[in-house]
Amino acid sequence: MLEVKNLTFNVHENGVERSIVENISFQVQDGEMLVITGPNGGGKSTLAKVLMGIEKADGGQILLDGEDITGYDIDHRAGAGIGFAFQQPPRFKGMTVNKLLSLAAGRELSEPECCKMLSAVGLCAREYIKREVDGTLSGGEMKRLEIATVLARHHKLCIFDEPEAGIDLWSFSMLIQQFEKIHQKKEESLILISHQERIIQMADRIMVIEGGKVAAIGPRDEILPTLLDKGESCVCMDRE
Numbered sequence: 332m333l334e335v336k337n338l339t340f341n342v343h344e345n346g347v348e349r350s351i352v353e354n355i356s357f358q359v360q361d362g363e364m365l366v367i368t369g370p371n372g373g374g375k376s377t378l379a380k381v382l383m384g385i386e387k388a389d390g391g392q393i394l395l396d397g398e399d400i401t402g403y404d405i406d407h408r409a410g411a412g413i414g415f416a417f418q419q420p421p422r423f424k425g426m427t428v429n430k431l432l433s434l435a436a437g438r439e440l441s442e443p444e445c446c447k448m449l450s451a452v453g454l455c456a457r458e459y460i461k462r463e464v465d466g467t468l469s470g471g472e473m474k475r476l477e478i479a480t481v482l483a484r485h486h487k488l489c490i491f492d493e494p495e496a497g498i499d500l501w502s503f504s505m506l507i508q509q510f511e512k513i514h515q516k517k518e519e520s521l522i523l524i525s526h527q528e529r530i531i532q533m534a535d536r537i538m539v540i541e542g543g544k545v546a547a548i549g550p551r552d553e554i555l556p557t558l559l560d561k562g563e564s565c566v567c568m569d570r571e
């Protein structure tokens with residue numbers, strides 16, 4: 332279980348301190364899917380970065396299965412069982428796709444294993460397996476690859492920041508299926524940051540972040556109607 336207690340992250344602008352994440356507390360149970368949503372600039376990505384260890388909290392505590400990971404750097408948090416996919420994945424020079432997946436899995440993967448992982452995120456394995464992870468890959472391809480790296484290893488908790496960003500509709504459906512699979516197994520907890528109604532609808536609980544604070548948190552059936560009623564600009568409605 333993840334327990335976040337009074338988490339705060341401040342920035343300094345023109346000599347003035349401003350809280351971007353302000354006193355946020357919540358829990359994610361084992362096997363639970365929590366979707367974080369809310370208006371642009373509300374502080375969602377910053378909260379995710381603090382949870383991943385990319386940014387250091389100015390206050391509060393993060394506990395994973397009772398272990399205080401607040402002071403852990405990004406590598407230690409990965410070791411403690413946190414996996415994540417960036418909103419804008421980094422690219423690596425001189426690294427091939429199969430090497431990257433093996434690194435993510437923590438062991439040498441066979442070609443069929445790599446192919447299976449790539450297919451799961453909608454990439455045609457044969458075309459990609461030997462390719463370099465560099466600027467020649469499109470944004471959508473990078474995004475899918477990044478998601479494959481998170482899925483390559485078992486984590487206690489996976490954090491995805493706007494996984495829907497920059498991918499086509501077909502790949503989006505594949506992605507939804509992957510999340511549903513993880514969720515059904517109930518072996519990993521999931522935090523998804525998203526504006527997409529289809530992703531929000533998968534949540535066990537929804538947390539709305541606004542102005543750096545928790546504006547609402549509760550079961551999906553309680554929170555989702557309030558977002559739709561308000562016609563929240565943050566929710567991209569699926570009107571197919």
Ligand SMILES: Nc1ncnc2c1ncn2[C@@H]1O[C@H](COP(=O)(O)OP(=O)(O)OP(=O)(O)O)[C@@H](O)[C@H]1O
Nearest residue numbers: 342343344351369370371372373374375376377378
């Ligand atoms: N290092 C920083 N210095 C100054 N301001 C920052 C910094 N990091 C984030 N911010 C500001 O903090 C606010 C929250 O940003 P954040 O990216 O966390 O929002 P978000 O909820 O993820 O938004 P979106 O839905 O658009 O992705 C924004 O106003 C952003 O400009």
